Amino acid sequence: MGCGEARLSLECQDRTVESFDLYKANERVKVANITKVPIQKGWSDAVVFCLSLMGTDFHLFLKEGFRILKPNGLMIIAEPISRLKSIKGFINGIEQLGFVTIKEDENNVFVMLVFRKNANNYVLNQNQMEKLKKKVHLSPCLYKKR
Numbered sequence: 309m310g311c312g313e314a315r316l317s318l319e320c321q322d323r324t325v326e327s328f329d330l331y332k333a334n335e336r337v338k339v340a341n342i343t344k345v346p347i348q349k350g351w352s353d354a355v356v357f358c359l360s361l362m363g364t365d366f367h368l369f370l371k372e373g374f375r376i377l378k379p380n381g382l383m384i385i386a387e388p389i390s391r392l393k394s395i396k397g398f399i400n401g402i403e404q405l406g407f408v409t410i411k412e413d414e415n416n417v418f419v420m421l422v423f424r425k426n427a428n429n430y431v432l433n434q435n436q437m438e439k440l441k442k443k444v445h446l447s448p449c450l451y452k453k454r
Contacts, residue, residue, distance in 0.1 A: 309342040309373060310360025326352075343368040347376045354382040361387055367441050371432055374405055379427040383407060386420045391446045395419060401443035405436055 311317075314327035314336035326347060328340040340346060343365060355373040363369065373383050383402070392398050399409050399421065407423035414420070 309345070309355055309357050309369060310362070311337060313337070316356060316358075343372055345372060345376065349375050350378050352376045352381060353378055354384060356384045356386075358384075358386045359388075361385070361391075361446060366446060367437065367444065370402070370405070370440065370444075371437060374407075374425065374432055377425045379425060381425045382410075383423045383425065384420070385423075386418055387446070389414055389417060389419045391448075392419060393445050393447060398444050398446075401440050404439050404443065405432060 309328055311327035311329045313333045314325075314329075317325040317327050317336045325336075326345070327337050328342055328345050329337050330339065330341065331337070332339050338346070342360065355377055357369065357373065361369060370383075377383060385402075389395070395412070395414070399412070402421070402423055403409060406426040406428075408426065409421065410424050411420070411422035
C-alpha cells in the first residue's frame with residue numbers, strides 16, 4: 309500500500325503481490341488511492357505500509373488495510389519514529405480495530421510494528437474508526453534539504 313517502485317514484489321516473486329500507489333513508477337505498480345484499492349474484502353494474507361501513512365487521511369488507509377486482510381492476516385507498518393507522538397498510543401489505537409500486536413521493533417530512526425487481524429473481527433464500525441482518529445496521531449514528516 310503506497311508501494312513506490314514496488315521493490316517488495318521483487319523480493320516475493322514466489323507469491324502474488326499486489327502493489328498500489330498514486331503513480332505508476334513501473335509495470336509492477338497498479339495506480340490506486342490506498343483508501344480504496346481494487347481487491348475484494350478478505351483477500352490478502354498481509355498488508356504492508358512502509359513509509360506510506362503520509363496522507364492526512366491515513367486512518368482511511370488503515371481501514372482499507374483491515375478490509376482487504378483475511379482473518380489472522382498480518383498488517384505490517386514501518387514509519388519514522390519521529391512521526392509517532394506515542395508508540396504505545398499508536399499500538400493501542402490499532403489494537404482497538406481488532407488487531408493483536410505480534411512484533412514491535414524500533415531503533416533511533418524507525419519503528420516497525422506487526423499486527424495480526426483478529427479472526428472474529430470482520431467489519432469495522434463507525435465507533436471503532438472514531439476511537440482510532442482520537443488515539444492514533446502522526447506528526448508531519450519533515451524533509452531536510454541536502
